[in-house]
Amino acid sequence: MKFANIILLLIKRFWFLIILVSAIALTVSACNPANFKSSAAQVSQLVDSILTDPKTFNYPLSQESPNIFGLTYEGLxxxxxxxxxxxxxxxxxxxxxxxxxxxxxxxxxxxxxxxxxxxxxxxxxxxxxxxxxxxxxxxxxxxxxxxxxxxxxxxxxxxxxxxxxxxxxxxxxxxxxxxxxxxxxxxxxxKSVKTKDQEGKPTFLSMWGVDTPPDQIVVNGPYKLERYDTSQRVIFRRNPYYWRKGPKGEPQPYIERIVWPIVESTDTSLLQFRSGSLDTEGVSPEYFSLLKGQEKQGNFKIYNGGPATGTTFILFNLNKGKRDGKPLINSVKSSWFNTVEFRQAVAYAIDRQTMINNTFRGLGTPQDSSISVQSPYYLSPKEGLKVYNYDTQKAKELLLKAGFKYNDKNQLIDAQGNRVRFSLFTNAGNKIREAIGSQIKQDLSKIGIQVDFTPLAWNTYTDKLSNSLDWEASMLGLTGGLEPNDGANVWSPEGGLHMFNQKPQAGQKPIEGREVAPWEAEIGKLYIKGARELDEAKRKEIYAETQRITQENLPFIYLVNPLSLSAVRNRFEGIRFSALGGALWNIYEIKVID
Structure with a gap:
């Protein structure tokens, strides 16, 4: 819902995984596929890349990408x-x-x-x-x-x-x-599920970490894990017991080996793709023109799947709770963030068309919905979905209505005279997000808000988001799909990915005083109602209402939906590219033809 893309489009439909990508510092020579490609020249293989190491080989415990599960597991x-x-x-x-x-x-x-x-x-x-x-x-x-x-x-x-x-x-x-x-x-x-550790927890929780020998990871998908070298590469080998057969009864997959070098940045992966070391590359807007002009020379094709299924957004920490008697968020800032006019003003102040023109080189459209545009449940602006076109005057009017005002330096202050200033985090190493963050900082300065934009290392970022909850505003993304209920864990107030007002996760300290807003609870109820409704027309109206509520209350402020673009070498046959599945969703039937 592929691995070449910064926002991972999983081969299967694992919607609920968070799409957060970071970079691990390493030398290009250490992970350059050319260093090991020749030793397996006689083996058919495909070389992709990922930006950071996998976090676990235990699927139920995984929340991050990149991960190995699209290649290694299947369901009913x-x-x-x-x-x-x-x-x-x-x-x-x-x-x-x-x-x-x-x-x-x-x-x-x-x-x-x-x-x-x-x-x-x-x-x-x-x-x-x-x-x-x-x-x-x-x-x-x-x-x-x-x-x-x-x-x-x-x-x-x-x-x-x-x-x-x-x-x-x-x-x-x-x-x-x-x-x-x-x-x-x-x-x-x-055995690991039934066996308890000293804390009374199943030992399953420590099973199949990234330090587990690959031959102990038992799978049912087209590939099995063969080797993992930290900060260097992940290697997969064809599963000899995979069930699929080709049209003549021949075993699938056809490609014997998949290699994922772990690169330091999207710039490094582009360099390796252009040198011929990688077989596929997610095409970011800034490099589209460059690569498009090299298709014939480089013997590859750029596939365009239309608008991507994922979303990129900023969100404020709306959690009003306390831990150990201390508010998770400064009470003054929390009052700003929990004011709907404040969130709406921020949405109006972000110039998404300039973002499309500059950061995305025109290869994108405004994103306004929590549901992917490909889904039959998507509500378009033409059908009444509220949008926030760039309008600084409207933003200022909303702020004044909410009791904010401007000082003699044209800085926004609240009713108590506090300067409006907050921190915005995202994951380091993602150039698109870093560019978006820089523009948001500039855009919000035009309505008197100071944004301290800071890209963070992966481990620090995820700890803040899901553990300490010590963050004010954040930018990240989620994958999408056709079925809205795949996002139930995002929209249920008790869901594991209800990140704008997160409940305590397993093993974490309790939160005192967490509140669920009426609109927040209503979205959760509608997702329950939509899941039980079998009449398609009624389901569409239920999910249309969820989109109306989210756009009115803005728990997520959606930004830009880029085009889904990937480059793949012409020596691979059987590519059936789509925004939903990417280039390699049917990896089992793709062949090397040279």
């Missing part, structure tokens, strides 16, 4: 990124009861894990009952499986070695999409 179903249809994956078929509550999936015959062990419904039941539905395992996957006001979870039962039954407590429209979560190996992980 998958969503075709070209047609949008739900297709069989590990399950060859399914049956649905008349009341739409009971689903029986039949697994493909002869499925195996990468170690040769049989993959059966025991693995499916283990994956859901022991991991995703297990409250002792802190995973965001559980958020998208919760159903109704009660947030109940489905019941999962084995029928026989190939058939498994899911029973939902009430109708759940996105169930076939949601059930595409990766299936995990019971024979490798079951």
């Amino acid at each position: 179903t998958t969503q075709n990124p070209i047609t949008g249809k739900i297709e069989p994956d590990l399950a060859e078929s399914w049956q649905i009861s008349d009341d739409k509550l009971r689903f029986v999936f039949t697994l493909r015959e002869g499925l195996k894990w990468s170690d040769g062990q049989p993959l059966t419904t025991d693995d499916v039941v283990f994956t859901f009952n022991d991991i995703y539905l297990n409250e002792a395992i802190p995973t965001d996957a559980r958020d998208v499986l919760r159903i109704g006001e009660s947030r109940a979870l489905p019941k999962v039962r084995k029928i026989d070695a190939r058939q498994v039954e899911f029973i939902n407590p009430e109708p759940f429209a996105p169930f076939l999409v949601t059930i595409g979560l990766p299936i995990l190996p019971a024979h490798s992980l079951e």
